[in-house]
Amino acid sequence: MTFRRYLVLAAVTLCASIGDSLLSRGMKQLGSISLHHPTDLILAVLNPSVAVGILLLLGFFASYMTALSWADLTYVLPATSLGYVLLTLIAKFYLHEAVTISRWIGVLLISAGVGFVTRGPALTRQPENAQPDGATYGTASAGKRP
Amino acid sequence: MKQAYAWGAIAAIVLSSTTGDVLLSLAMKQVGDVGALWRQSGLWTVLARVLRNPNFLLGVLAMTTAFYSLLFGLSWGDVSLIAPASASLTFVTNAVAAKIFLHERVDRRRWMAALLVAGGVVLLAA
Secondary structure, three states, X not given: XXXXXXXXXXXXXXXXXXXXXXXXXXXXXXXXXXXXXXXXXXXXXXXXXXXXXXXXXXXXXXXXXXXXXXXXXXXXXXXXXXXXXXXXXXXXXXXXXXXXXXHHHHHHHXXXXXHHHHOOOOOOOOHHHHOOOOOOOOOOOOOOOO | OHHHHHHHHHHHHHHHHHHHHHHHHHHHHHXXXXXHHHHHHOHHHHHHHHHOOHHHHHHHHHHHHHHHHHHHHHHHOOHHHHHHHHHHHXXXXXXXXXXXXXXXXXXXXXXXXXXXXXXXXXXXXX
């Protein structure tokens, strides 16, 4: 894992959590959207929070795909779950919401999970990975390591 | 009855998002290291290779199904049940699916990580 790759994982985490928060804030500013006026949903992208939220979620998807191109799914998913922790910290210190003790325990469990997975290797070595087209990916035994 | 619908929706979300994650991961392993490919052949080659990959397109389709299942689920059940239950279970099912279909080495460390994160997500919603 290089520094640049850790930056990609950080981008996955930050874009997802900040993007979701901005979408949520924007949609609350707009109020309830009625099924009788579906055009309101299209016009919602004109709200600055919704627009920036969508851009960040596009950034999330691009960085998530990039991470999956060089790391295992079972590495990327737990490693980027720090977003849940980040959302709790934003709720506590920025939105001044009350955070219960069980939520803090949840934050601890997730942080421990992230610590566990990021101390291990990011990718299961398989000979097919070396091929650019990789059409036969997944036929190697799972136990192989570099 | 409503509870049964809610759990049905949770099952649909977990199944389709796990399918989507596995297909997207498979697609990106077939595409190869995006950073290296970009430096070597440029952004358009990367985009063309990703968008032409059938597993990528099927993965996006499965993720779209997961999103709509979530919307349906939210109309039947509470957000405080549907969102954390599906997010949490997906971490565990992804570990199982990645081991079976992607032949990833899911060792004790990765199982612990998946279970800790799954438990943490449930507590955050409590």
